[in-house]
Amino acid sequence: MNDTHYRIMQELRKYFEANQDWEMNQTHAAGMRARQHLAELRILARQRRAEIQAVRVTKPKIKSPKYREAKLKEQQAQIQQAKKDQDTN
Secondary structure, three states: OOHHHHHHHHHHHHHHHHHHHHHHHOOHHHHHHHHHHHHHHHHHHHHHHHHHHHHHHHOOOOOOHHHHHHHHHHHHHHHHHHHHHHHHO
């Protein structure tokens, strides 16, 4: 599993506990702890978003014209190969 994802999940659990404390007591310290966990979640979420974007850059967009064109060429090559195979039989 991705390290950043794991860290987000851990931080979310910590935030959940801090938020429960805030909801029960609504003290200054409890509010500060809850906000700190939210700030950390924001940092981790940005980091994970960047990781996902970096991977997506390397993958083709499924509905893009370039992708469709490449798929069409691939299918045509397979058809040509199948015809050659049938001709030799």
